[in-house]
Amino acid sequence: MIIGEANTALPDGFTPDPDEGARVRELDRAHLFHSWAAQDAVSPIPVAAARGRHFWDYDGKRYLDFASQFINSNIGHGHPKVVAAIKEQADRICMIASTFANDVRGEAARLIAGLAPPGLDRVFFTSGGAEANEHAVRMARLHTGRPKVLSAYRSYHGATATAIGLTGDHRRWDNDAAAHSGPNIVHFFGPYLYRSHFHATTEAEECERALAHLDQVIRFEGPGTIAAVVLESVVGTAGVLVPPPGYLAGVRELCDRHGIVYIADEVMSGFGRTGAWFAVDHWDVAPDLITFAKGVNSGYVPLGGVLISDAVHDTFRDRVYQGGLTYSGHPLACAAAVATIEAMRDERMIEHAAWLGESVIGPRLREIAAHHPSVGEVRGLGVFWALDLVRDRGTREMLVPYAGSGAENQPVNEVVAACKAAGMWPVYNYNRIHVVPPCNTTEEEALEGLAILDEALNHADKHVV
Structure with a gap:
């Protein structure tokens, strides 16, 4: 191919x-x-x-x-290289629990961490993007000891309880009523110049005013109560909204100022979708946590995960992380990820x-x-x-x-x-x-x-x- x-x-x-x-x-x-x-x-x-x-x-x-x-x-x-890798792995080990070390699991984590911004060197594997966002929020709350999470109205983060609560579009509505999915989740308006909430006429105005709005939301909610800001680096399902220059850097600065974890949802935008390994690469921004799935192995076998910064990882050096998945780092999925990343590089x-x-x-x-x-x-x-x-x-x-x-x-x-x-x-x-x-x-x-x-x-x- x-x-x-x-x-x-x-x-x-x-x-x-x-x-x-x-x-x-x-x-x-x-x-x-x-x-x-x-x-x-x-x-x-x-x-x-x-x-x-x-x-x-x-x-x-x-x-x-x-x-x-x-x-x-x-x-x-x-893709023949990925199909061959799945077949080869199936002949050797189809399934081994995440409590064991496994060669393709470790190699997939090494490759993925090597593609991320500096300082995100560890990977927690999930079965998909919604689970990745669930665990990223859980990690942020445990790391900070704070309950609230901010996310944008124009967003989609998955269909599990916390992920659908983070989601800003109308699919959240019935889920909020049925499953009470939204406790301690607050939504704000992200930048969207074509339909600006801030009456902006230029990208610079939209960036400045969207950041001022987010800053105000943080202040009104109480910075000491907010664990994380979750953002799709490029908003996907809700509109393919490319942030204006300076916006993601501004979010990074706000999070640093208030001790808030910055979670970049790259489930859809990662692994080449925007013409970069991760969309944050376009703006040279390093989040605290990056969630991924979808393109990591082209969906050939379900796989997702969370890239974890050193600071968040250090929280759990001596503290048990109370979270896990039966299929975390499934060997068939990880073999597909290794082959996918190699094929993307080679080609x-x-x-x-x-x-x-x-x-x-x-x-x-x-x-x-x-x-x-x-x-x-x-x-x-x-x-x-x-x-x-x-x-x-x-x-x-x-x-x-x-x-x-x-x-x-x-x-x-x-x-x-x-x-x-x-x-x-x-x-x-x-x-x-x-x-x-x-x-x-x-x-x-x-x-x-x-x-x-x-x-x-x-x-x-x-x-x-």
Whole structure:
């Protein structure tokens, strides 16, 4: 698998079989309970095969994966080096408890720590990103002896109890009512110049005023009560919001001033997504804790974790950390992580993702925006982009309302349906279409997907006032 070579032929051994596809779908609808969905509205496409940046249904239709599945297949599907590493590890040791030392577990931790900013030399492994955020918050609270955690309104941090409480979008609402997920969690507004909460007109103003707002929230909540500030380094699901220059450094300074732990959620933005190993690298900021998952092994086997600073680690030298997971550092997952990191290095995927964003995706999206009145703003880095869709560029009214449902979402649903019909699988969230292909997407594949999106946006334009 070499960047620059696209392979769209059917995978070896795959023959379209619509009858088998129907059976797979029937099994799903008879026995599966789907996440984030009203169950009677679910109608999944049965997927028969996947390779590179494509997957196929049982009818033989090919889809260009512009979603990287859940924005986690950063090296695409079926990378031979990673598949081989999983097979080799399975032949040797499939499972060994985290109380034992294990070669691939230690090597994965060494490699991950080596990619992080200086001073984050130890890794606590989890099975995914939500668990990583759960444990990071627990560590911060134990380290500081304080109860409160601050997080942004425009954010998503996972679906477990603490993680969904940290989450700022509407998915938190029912969970707050059902599970009381939000005790001692306080939300604030992060920077978002296009829809500025602070009436800013420049990035510098947005940065200054967003930091002043956070400082005020800290003061009103009581600095001595706050254990941590949790921030997605680049906000993902809630909008691909790239922070203005100086913002993350300002958050670091506020946390230092008040003895607050700075937790960078890099579950989605890490491992090449922004064209850097970690998104904080763009601004040369070192958090106290970094949470990761998704791209660490491209989702081939579930894995996440927390990178831990020396100061936080020292708290637990003689104090038991009361937390653990059966599958912490699972050997198959760690073998996949080692192979993924090595493949990304060998094939220069990080550099390629940065180039693809700067030279292909960003420029082409701005060209698309110029002739579609439904596109209000284009923003992103690397292979992490969003189009902010509007009904009116002047007022910036969202094409569909926040937390809308049913017919309210029809304009964006039309765009998504057109993309899928043309063989491109997109990501969308309310009034936004996200462009998040794998890091090793070729220029040809990127232009193919963007051409499909360009055509599909004609459906959004029909709803512009």
